[in-house]
Amino acid sequence: MSLMKIxxxxxxxxxxxxxxxxxxxxxxxxxxxxxxxxxxxxxxTAVGDYKDAETVLAFAKDVDVITFDHEHVxxxxxxxxxxxxxxxxxxxxxxxxxxxxxxxxxxLAELGAPQPDWAAxxxxxxxxxxxxxxxxxxxxxxxxxxxxxKGVRVVSDPSEVADxxxxxxxxxxxxxxxxxxxxxxxxxxxxxxxEVVAYPxxxxxxxxxxxxxxxxxxxxxxxxLIELAARLGxxxxxxxxxxxxxxxxxxxxxDERILVNELAMRPHNSGHWTQDGSVTSQFEQHLRAxxxxxxxxxxxxxxxxxxxxxxxxxxxxxxxxxxxSAMAAHPAAKIHTYGKDPRPGxxxxxVNMVGDDLDDVVYEARAAAxxxx
Numbered sequence: 001m002s003l004m005k006i007x008x009x010x011x012x013x014x015x016x017x018x019x020x021x022x023x024x025x026x027x028x029x030x031x032x033x034x035x036x037x038x039x040x041x042x043x044x045t046a047v048g049d050y051k052d053a054e055t056v057l058a059f060a061k062d063v064d065v066i067t068f069d070h071e072h073v074x075x076x077x078x079x080x081x082x083x084x085x086x087x088x089x090x091x092x093x094x095x096x097x098x099x100x101x102x103x104x105x106x107x108l109a110e111l112g113a114p115q116p117d118w119a120a121x122x123x124x125x126x127x128x129x130x131x132x133x134x135x136x137x138x139x140x141x142x143x144x145x146x147x148x149x150k151g152v153r154v155v156s157d158p159s160e161v162a163d164x165x166x167x168x169x170x171x172x173x174x175x176x177x178x179x180x181x182x183x184x185x186x187x188x189x190x191x192x193x194x195e196v197v198a199y200p201x202x203x204x205x206x207x208x209x210x211x212x213x214x215x216x217x218x219x220x221x222x223x224x225l226i227e228l229a230a231r232l233g234x235x236x237x238x239x240x241x242x243x244x245x246x247x248x249x250x251x252x253x254x255d256e257r258i259l260v261n262e263l264a265m266r267p268h269n270s271g272h273w274t275q276d277g278s279v280t281s282q283f284e285q286h287l288r289a290x291x292x293x294x295x296x297x298x299x300x301x302x303x304x305x306x307x308x309x310x311x312x313x314x315x316x317x318x319x320x321x322x323x324x325s326a327m328a329a330h331p332a333a334k335i336h337t338y339g340k341d342p343r344p345g346x347x348x349x350x351v352n353m354v355g356d357d358l359d360d361v362v363y364e365a366r367a368a369a370x371x372x373x
Contacts, residue, residue, distance in 0.1 A: 003028040004291060007060055009050050010069025011038035013338035013347070014267050014283075017275070019043050021284035027291070031069075032059045039338045040069070053080045060086045067244060067290045068266055071098040072145070089192065089243040089290035090265045097240050098265045101173050102143045108260055111239040113232060115260045116178050116251070120171040124158035127174055131156065134176045140164070141173045152209065178259060180251035184218055185270035186233035187282060188246045189298075191289040196237055199278065199298045201229035204249070204270050207311075210345070211269045213366075214307040216277055216300065219358065225256055232258065245286040247271060269309070269347070274298075276334045276352040277305025302354035304361045308369040310349035313342025319349060319372055326371035333368035348372075 004027050008015045011033025019042055022029040032055075033044040048055040050073050057080060060066050065087040078092035090098075097104040105118050117134065121127045131138055140161045142151035154177060155161055164172055183206060187199040202216035217226070233248045240246075240263075247268035249261040271282040280288075280296025288295055313319055319337050326335060330353075337349035349372065353365035 004065075005030060005063040006287060006290065007032065007063035007066045008040070008043070008069055009056065009059075009066060009073055010034070011040040011044050011047075012069045013039040013340070015040035015043065015069040016338060017267070017272075017336070018283045018287060021281060021287055025284065025287060027287060029287075030059075030063055032056065039340060041339070051077065053077045056081065057084055057086075060084070065089060065290050067286070068095075071095055071265060075099070091241070091243065094241045094243065095265055098263050100143050101141055101146075101262075102171065104263060105173065107240065108236070111235065113236060113239075113260055114258060117176040119174050121174050122171045123165060124162065127155075127158040127161070127172075130174050131158070137177045139175045139177055141175065142168060143170070143173050150209070178251045179253065180259075181254050182218075182252050183261070184229060184250040184252050184258065185214065185268070186229045186248040186250060187268070187271045187274070187298075188230075188233035188237045188242075188248065189244070189282075189285045189289045189295055190237045190242050190246065191295060192243050192292045195295055196234050197285075197295045197298050198230040198233050199271070199274060199282075200300060201226055201250075202270060202273065208345070210309070210311060210347070212309050212311065214270050214273050215358070215362070216273045216305045222256065225252070225258070229258055232260070236260070236263065244289045245271065245282050269350075272336070272350050273305040273307040273352055275336065277301055277307075277354045303356040304358045305352065305354045306358075306361045306365040308351045308353075308365045309347055310337070310351065310369055310372045312344045312346055313340075313348040313372055315342070318342070322371045326368050329371070330364050330368035333364055335368065 006029050008031045015031050016039040029043045030045040031040045031043040032046045046059045081088050137156045140153050183204045185204050186201050190196045200217035203218040205213040237246045245267050247264040251259045267282045274282045279299045334352040340348045351369040353361050355361040
């Protein structure tokens with residue numbers, strides 16, 4: 001029997017972390033990387049522009065299914081793949097909701113999913129009206145292309161995004177500034193035949209717009225909250241026709257309501273804890289899902305799992321020089337690096353830790369990650 005071949009568009013760390021589970025599943029993984037020397041270079045069988053239809057079609061010619069390391073492949077390229085008969089998961093009809101936040105907000109409203117008040121604003125007058133109706137402060141986002149805090153501004157006056165109005169083609173998205181008590185992330189997987197599974201909801205901690213820490217399951221989460229988050233994640237996955245992994249980023253409010261903040265249709269930073277903290281990692285689950293194989297169990301491997309991002313890396317020397325010291329001091333910690341050179345603010349790796357005492361798990365994970373600061 002020939003191996004099933006998965007083609008991944010994008011050569012970043014998410015594609016890199018699909019390689020090991022692909023090997024374990026007996027699946028051949030091929031990567032279309034944006035450039036030489038990227039994180040997933042071990043599986044990079046092609047280097048080229050993912051925005052060019054001919055390049056992507058040539059890459060897809062020898063694989064059984066196409067999936068993604070990111071959501072930035074243009075819709076015309078995605079449609080060209082579908083028209084050529086290439087299975088694409090998630091498909092363009094689903095990916096449009098992760099590519100354009102205005103389209104996402106409108107669809108979530110149609111589904112009845114809870115979300116912040118929002119509006120499309122075409123000019124400063126529209127934004128002023130929204131601010132006047134929402135306490136004088138709001139969050140403005142560029143509908144496409146933003147991530148890790150980029151393309152997001154908290155404003156109290158329309159002039160603070162005058163440059164966006166001048167340069168952006170189309171309206172901006174404005175959302176109410178939610179008074180949340182914490183942020184949560186609900187991971188869900190869905191395969192084309194319709195099977196859906198949900199992971200335990202996790203708590204995420206953001207610093208400067210970037211995910212810094214994740215704790216699973218979310219501490220002090222009531223059964224009601226856990227069930228509500230899982231149900232909402234499944235509702236979104238089914239309503240949007242997602243295939244593969246879906247991350248639903250959430251705000252929790254003081255009265256235990258949850259509101260949808262953002263969506264990602266791929267393995268996501270908030271799910272890295274599953275590599276060592278779940279029976280089935282999000283990366284294995286994504287491969288199972290896009291191949292339409294039975295999905296894996298999502299139970300926790302231990303009572304608690306904590307993920308700490310390594311952001312920036314050491315100012316001098318590389319990450320590998322720190323491995324021996326970190327491993328000796330914290331032998332139970334699992335260290336994952338992305339093959340990237342250190343750079344301020346850059347995600348260059350993460351540390352996972354599992355155990356039965358949350359305080360100990362958090363301490364060990366943070367202390368191990370500190371070796372790479």
